[in-house]
Amino acid sequence: MREMFCFQCQQTAHNTGCDGKAGVCGKKADTANYQDELIGALIGLARAARAGTPTPHTDELILKGLFTTITNVNFNNETILQCKTEIEKEKAAVGPGQLDDYDLAALWAAGEDVRSLKSLILFGLKGMAAYAYHARALGRTDPAVNAFFYEALEAIGAEKTPDELLALVLKTGEVNLACMALLDAANTGAYGDPVPVTVPLTIEKGPFIVVSGHDLHDLKLLLDQTAGRGINIYTHSEMLPAHGYPELKKYPHLKGNFGTGWQNQQSEFHNIPAPILFTTNCLMPVRQSYSDRVFTTSVVSYPELTHIGDDKDFTPVIEKALECGGYPEDHPMTGMNGGSTVMTGFARNAVLSHAEQIVWLVREGKIRHFFLIGGCDGAAPTRSYYTDFARMTPPDTLILTLACGKYRLNDMDLGSIEGIPRVLDCGQCNDAYSAIRIALALAEAFGCGVNDLPLTLVLSWYEQKAVCILLTLLYLGLRNIYLGPTLPAFVSPNVLDFLVKQYNLTPTGDPKTDLEKILNRQ
Template sequence: MFCNQCEQTTKGVCCVKIGTCGKDPALAARQDEIVAALIDASRYVGHSSDNAKLFEKALFATLTNVNFDCEKIRSLTEEVRSLVNEAAELRFDMQSVWTADDDIRSLKSLILFGLKGVAAYAYHARILGYTNDEIDAFYFKALRAIASLSDAESLLQLVMETGRINFVTMALLDRANTETYGHPTPTAVTTEVEPGPFIVVTGHDLHDLALLLEATKDKGVNIYTHGEMLPCHAYPELKKYPHLKGHFGTAWQNQQKEFKNLPAPVLFTTNCIMPPKASYEDRVFTTSVVEYPGMMHIGTDADGRKDFTPVIEKAIALGGFTEKQHLTGANGGSTMLTGFGHNTVLGVADKVVDAVKSGALKHIFLVGGCDGAKSGRSYYAEFVKATPKDTLVLTLACGKFRFNDLDIGEIGGLPRLIDMGQCNDAYSAIKVAVALADVFKCSVNDLPLSLVLSWYEQKAVSILLTLLYLGIRDIRIGPSLPAFVSPNVLKVLVENYGVKPITTPEADLKAILG
């Protein structure tokens, strides 16, 4: 196998025997096969809504930690191939990408992995009935280009266009979520778990959580979020359910430890599943794109409904904890504050502006992105702890579980640590930055704002491409740089955008603040 699409790729180079994520060579081959089928089909079929929906789902299924079921990937591949007339010449081989010149491979990888991130965000929006023809058409354009383009300049232009399309996609998803569930409001979420039957919901999908909350009301079964589902507590149309009780556990990479002998079922709604351990595999349920061999999958009927009866019955049978569990976050805190979407933050933008103008607020840090198991990620918690008291820390995505139970004080009547949501909510942070730049009549790069990002999988790649498309400079990335970026492509990113690896919290803070 050849796979280097995530941050934890073996030895920082490439997974060749088995994926660090648990993917084996057979699954890797299936995923390459479906991408090749998509590239072939993109040359022969139009970007109708139905075709785009299938392309989107197929791309999403190949993200890290999403779909481990070879048979389901094979079935999706056949669906893609069925779109193409039998007389069409199907010949694309993914090895032609992986064995290409280093710079060409690097640029095509940025496009492909960024496209996978776009597909993930667009999938969530489509489920809520929000689509965009420009996004749909781009799947086909980008896939055709991966097969046909071979000059670095054209590919680099498409890399930037991928970033632009992802910006359009994130804006669409933001509109889908907020128009469906309301604008998030600041909410303190407990980490304690009450006695009695409960279900843990992980992943990213608000729609699946809404369906489950409706299915479990008056059933005597409580619902707890896990991982990137934490911000769901802040949406008015979700928090109105009294049995949405709190948050269980931390980030995705700790699930094998946190779910061990858990007296409750776990519902995986999208990506971030790891190979389940024997101590809890009988309690794992999947839905949406995420699937794992041997795990019960909750499918969707022709009317878009899902029957969660097996999950609910499992929760009742297991019974939950007999006594209240006083669980904590990574730093011993028992609450996590979330819900600072762009609507809330811009609602208090005058306080931020006044604090900057008065000198009370010297700098704003965005410390966010994916978490993971690789060593070096403690950097982010140490960085946040070391930030001066006259600075503000914005955060989003699952990397925040390293520090989001910390109380680092207030500034100008605002908490110094502001959780803006999921990785899916990166648009909020961008919108706030652009709004502040407008107020100060400067560019985003001239704001007292620094981005310190962590990455793991392909959605993070698409966000990085968006930031580059927007011209945002001096981004610090860690814990390591992408293995699929060649030295020459990295040189372009460094020279044109100031992209740089993290070093130590102390050195980076000194470099930023002077």
């Protein structure tokens, strides 16, 4: 077996790269290599599309192929190779003549600065493809966003100077902002503007299904198919924000949230008396104690698990829920800090409806600082930093949370300020768009720039969706971002030096020291 090379996620071995027979994520070397070949085929398709005439199906394959290679999405060689075959067929249909695929080994062997910048672009594209894929499922597309995938993929396979690549890195951030706006419009157009809601963590007795991932469309279809069947639905991980959408929360059998961070699934799903449906990442290698109850759909795939196809007929999941029967009595669960409920639904409309009050509280000295503590969670012990940091924040500060990093603190009772909860969950990782809109609106209200606000971003990263959000923040010129628990292995010393000097990007350190530094800088 040819050994792999992969350094696209935060947990990569020794923070340098997984280069043996398997990755830390559980992906085997042959799977990693097939995924590299898939990316090479996508670059070939981008070359063909730029020289020929892409179709909506071409756009769809670009998104599907990139999404397939995100960490903890697809562990199945068969479906990866099927996707590559589809791409090769499409390349022949849309492009003139024979255009070669790209050998990704050339990227891994490139000079470290070129490799670093191209990796930032490629991993950012993967994250953005996930957002565009979800928007597409709800009928929303943007020709400019689609066109950029071809432009950027072609550039990854071409000779480019570091300056040219740096410009493309920032353009990736710019286009991702438009892509997140597209998905925001798709979600709110379909399901309404989120509203604050308290979500219980207790699992009620009787049959139930756990839904993990990010895809609200799949959740809506499952809610429709289980209506009146005596089966309760529980969200898991990044599906938690679904409870805030009016058109989803109106289903009485959408009951609550199961468990804590995605990285705890192997223990929390142990012998679970119910099926689990994965609509997107993050799927971990499945253990025997619950493997007969895991189902996948969309781009998620794992060997020997039942996959729900494009028809979205969830009958096998429903039948498994009825067969398992659920818990015989109500089953209390708690968050990572012992809480029994969590809140969500504080998207931009919900927060900005209190904008005047928030501005007044800041001017009166009752709110000293805002923190955005969010991003991807993971298993590294150093991620306790985010729990400790939140616990240490003074009572005159507000915390916005995003993505699955919220599970490090979202069940903590930190009180409120004049009726405003101190912890406000803005939603999924793509809902960074809401947080950005909140920051821009507050800056306008105070008549200052975003960097002049009493606001600090304390971010955790794990996979590629966090990368594209970081690139968007850099494109917007945000400074003084704290990033952890480690810096990306694919960022070279020279690129890191540029980011530190240009944006004051700072690695997380000791939470007490970092907090004091932030508050003393005001």
